[in-house]
Amino acid sequence: xxxxxxxxxxxxxxxFGAVRALSGVSLRLLPGEAHAxxxxxxxxxxxxxxxxxxxxxxxxxxxxxxxSERRFSTPADALAAGIAIIYQEPTLFGDLSVAENVFMGxxxxxxxxxxxxxxMHARTSELFSRLGVRLDPARPxxxxxxxxxxxxxxxxxxxxxxxxxxxxEPTAALSAHEVQRLFGVVQALRAQDAAVLFVSHRLDEVFxxxxxxxxxxDGEFVWSGPLTDETPDSLVRRMVGRELSQLFPKExxxxxxxxxxxxxxxxxxxxxxxxxxxxxGEIVALSGLVGAGRSEVARAVFGxxxxxxxxxxxRGRKLKYGSPTAAMAAGIGFVPEDRRQQxxxxxxxxxxxxxxxxxxxxxxxxxxxxxxERALAxxxxxxxxxxxxxxxxxxxxxxxxxQQKVVLAKWLARKPSVLIVxxxxxxxxxxxxxxVHRLLSELAGQGVAVLMISSELPEVLGMAxxxxxxxxxxxxxxxxxxxATEERVAMAAAGQAVTR
Amino acid sequence: xxxxxxxxxxxxxLLIVVALTGQVSTDGSFLSGxxxxxxxxxxxxxxxxxxxxxxxxxxxxxxxxVASVLGLSSALIGWLWNAGWSLELILPTxxxxxxxxxxxxxxxxxxxxxxxxxxTIGTLALYRGLALVVLGDTAxxxxxxSYTAFGTTPVPGTNIPYPIVLAAIxxxxxxxxxxxxxxxxxxxxxxxxxxxxxxxxxxxxRVKLILxxxxxxxxxxxxxxxxxxxxxxxxxxxLGLELAVVAAVLLGGVSIFGGKGSLFGVxxxxxxxxxxxxxxxxxxxxxxxxxxxxGLLLLVSVLAPSIxxxxxxxxxxxx
Ligand SMILES: Nc1ncnc2c1ncn2[C@@H]1O[C@H](COP(=O)(O)OP(=O)(O)OP(=O)(O)O)[C@@H](O)[C@H]1O
Ligand SMILES: [Mg+2]
Numbered sequence: 001x002x003x004x005x006x007x008x009x010x011x012x013x014x015x016f017g018a019v020r021a022l023s024g025v026s027l028r029l030l031p032g033e034a035h036a037x038x039x040x041x042x043x044x045x046x047x048x049x050x051x052x053x054x055x056x057x058x059x060x061x062x063x064x065x066x067x068s069e070r071r072f073s074t075p076a077d078a079l080a081a082g083i084a085i086i087y088q089e090p091t092l093f094g095d096l097s098v099a100e101n102v103f104m105g106x107x108x109x110x111x112x113x114x115x116x117x118x119x120m121h122a123r124t125s126e127l128f129s130r131l132g133v134r135l136d137p138a139r140p141x142x143x144x145x146x147x148x149x150x151x152x153x154x155x156x157x158x159x160x161x162x163x164x165x166x167x168x169e170p171t172a173a174l175s176a177h178e179v180q181r182l183f184g185v186v187q188a189l190r191a192q193d194a195a196v197l198f199v200s201h202r203l204d205e206v207f208x209x210x211x212x213x214x215x216x217x218d219g220e221f222v223w224s225g226p227l228t229d230e231t232p233d234s235l236v237r238r239m240v241g242r243e244l245s246q247l248f249p250k251e252x253x254x255x256x257x258x259x260x261x262x263x264x265x266x267x268x269x270x271x272x273x274x275x276x277x278x279x280x281g282e283i284v285a286l287s288g289l290v291g292a293g294r295s296e297v298a299r300a301v302f303g304x305x306x307x308x309x310x311x312x313x314x315r316g317r318k319l320k321y322g323s324p325t326a327a328m329a330a331g332i333g334f335v336p337e338d339r340r341q342q343x344x345x346x347x348x349x350x351x352x353x354x355x356x357x358x359x360x361x362x363x364x365x366x367x368x369x370x371x372x373e374r375a376l377a378x379x380x381x382x383x384x385x386x387x388x389x390x391x392x393x394x395x396x397x398x399x400x401x402x403q404q405k406v407v408l409a410k411w412l413a414r415k416p417s418v419l420i421v422x423x424x425x426x427x428x429x430x431x432x433x434x435x436v437h438r439l440l441s442e443l444a445g446q447g448v449a450v451l452m453i454s455s456e457l458p459e460v461l462g463m464a465x466x467x468x469x470x471x472x473x474x475x476x477x478x479x480x481x482x483x484a485t486e487e488r489v490a491m492a493a494a495g496q497a498v499t500r
Numbered sequence: 501x502x503x504x505x506x507x508x509x510x511x512x513x514l515l516i517v518v519a520l521t522g523q524v525s526t527d528g529s530f531l532s533g534x535x536x537x538x539x540x541x542x543x544x545x546x547x548x549x550x551x552x553x554x555x556x557x558x559x560x561x562x563x564x565x566v567a568s569v570l571g572l573s574s575a576l577i578g579w580l581w582n583a584g585w586s587l588e589l590i591l592p593t594x595x596x597x598x599x600x601x602x603x604x605x606x607x608x609x610x611x612x613x614x615x616x617x618x619x620t621i622g623t624l625a626l627y628r629g630l631a632l633v634v635l636g637d638t639a640x641x642x643x644x645x646s647y648t649a650f651g652t653t654p655v656p657g658t659n660i661p662y663p664i665v666l667a668a669i670x671x672x673x674x675x676x677x678x679x680x681x682x683x684x685x686x687x688x689x690x691x692x693x694x695x696x697x698x699x700x701x702x703x704x705x706r707v708k709l710i711l712x713x714x715x716x717x718x719x720x721x722x723x724x725x726x727x728x729x730x731x732x733x734x735x736x737x738x739l740g741l742e743l744a745v746v747a748a749v750l751l752g753g754v755s756i757f758g759g760k761g762s763l764f765g766v767x768x769x770x771x772x773x774x775x776x777x778x779x780x781x782x783x784x785x786x787x788x789x790x791x792x793x794x795g796l797l798l799l800v801s802v803l804a805p806s807i808x809x810x811x812x813x814x815x816x817x818x819x
Binding site: 304324325327328334336341342343344345346347348352355356357359360362363366367368410 | 676680681682683684685686688689692693695696697698699700701702703759760
């Protein structure tokens, strides 16, 4: 452990107006290690990473690479110094192909300086196969699920052959299978002496991947050290500053009437013959690998996409195809997976985003009652422990986990009777995750039917009354709470379920 | 939001500068009651059309056919008048036709998913062509004085022309719709993130269709104003006016990419553009120069946001 660090951040501070995002934070990244960067939502992890990347300039403090001070002014500078970064929110170019996104700005050139498409696709496929990803390099990036977007970003970072790879919540939307492949790749990188900085709110991942960790709290450095003597509880204590129960299991409720009934729903080439019911008071989890079609089913139920066949009934009444407005009128709420594109209007304020799905209820004769709007946002900000400066700030300046809370607030504020949540706790820290789970459990207790898509197995096992598992567009398994174990869900997701 | 406020402050400041230089360079006639009346008349149609167009652009779309709708409605007035219709019947008919023109734009954009730029360039030519079919290159001028007085006399006891009164009333309505209603919130959300708006249950297509219909209807109203103001119904009335209207809206701080802008800024933009044009006319500037100035203003207003951003980052980068 006596080797000099490849990257050292020394007493780095950064403020945004009155918000002190970082004050005097230090971090040492050693060659060949996987280092976890931990902290609650808004603790300053992403800001620290952006300072390292040259996206932000530190107000004070030093960034050192290989022992000499560097001042990166753009991410390109950081890349040139061998630091590749996967940001928290994927930022792919929708109109370009997946391969072009991976090789953005440095496409392999062929004869006459023309882009060598074949070479580009081949190299992208090679990266994907290292990650175990099945994606067509030629397809456009638009329409990729958030997990696939994240995988493309990972492939892109790997393609640089960097010595330092920084990953800001790369696994937040990935299921166990993809996470294992990613960890395999990281181990290979470590063997080549690369350093990996890893951000995740899933502590089990941290323990299985990382050797050392650094903890931030409210922008301040708290602790750094080896993980050998730590436990998940001790880390949480460092992050939160107090004791915290980590998991909140769902309370038992008697299931009531069928509120949501999906019958033989089919979208050609995406999912086939999907049928299930969700009763009042029930939380039903839709599990499966990335790309199994879970989000697509949710989108079709909510009316974003038009199914080719089958039907959706809410309280026994057939829902109009392809109309989110009709779905909302029937009482469905839908927290989508991609907060940047689907969940939020990034430039609009926190309060406007919170109110956006409740406009009708907040207005009289079409005129918006500003005070009610503010009260609604204020109310939910407190309930979800949102970390913000002003409610009129654009939602885009919030930390990733806090943005997710606003998406949740927006839909919970509608008091839906059927709530569909797609990765509801993506990027949300341990403490708030328990809070969200308590909220979902409480909603179920009040008779709401909850359909939950989650890639995080502990969340699925802890929350769901029933687990439905999808594999390649079909429902392959249904497990009761008692039957659902990690193995059985994973087997079914991999397509090895005992057929029903 | 803060950027926007700064831009609007700058506009008000510019307005004062133009007013003062105008006042000095014309020996006091620029701000005289008589000239203000003509200035008001001159910007009447621009102000009217700019109102719905602001909403269209905030929603991330564009309507370049508005001046052609103005021409078509003028031509229709002449044709129906020649055919012996009463004006009480002609005016509502013309407004309905304008709304239908807007609905056709909206249909092509929302139902067929075509880009509004292409659609309305097409209908810009189409509606102007229809105007020529309806009236040819003749002019109809024998309207009753009670109607044409609308465009030549001020509200008694003031220097305010009637079209400005009309524009002011509509400005209040559109202002409330954009800034204080749930409809307005939907418009902003659509312009800033259309997919996000859809996921929030906003009826994106319906909102857009309504906006195009409003743009068509108000453009037809502007056609009525134009016709009586010059006491002349012609198919080529308002030719090229879309340039001035779009320039005024963008000058007012509305982002061409949608999602940003305020009606207050647009009104300031209309005044600024109108004031500059009026000042140049007072100094006997040719129409070519007027067009050039309008075009330059358009460019400036499109470039200004990216320039201020560039300057902002430069300032941040050099501590
Ligand atoms: N561009 C910005 N403008 C203003 N405030 C910002 C900006 N970026 C970050 N912040 C603030 O800085 C603080 C730290 O944010 P940061 O994104 O680093 O948190 P994080 O640790 O990555 O949290 P999460 O786990 O939710 O991703 C937050 O309070 C956030 O609101
Ligand atoms: Mg973050």
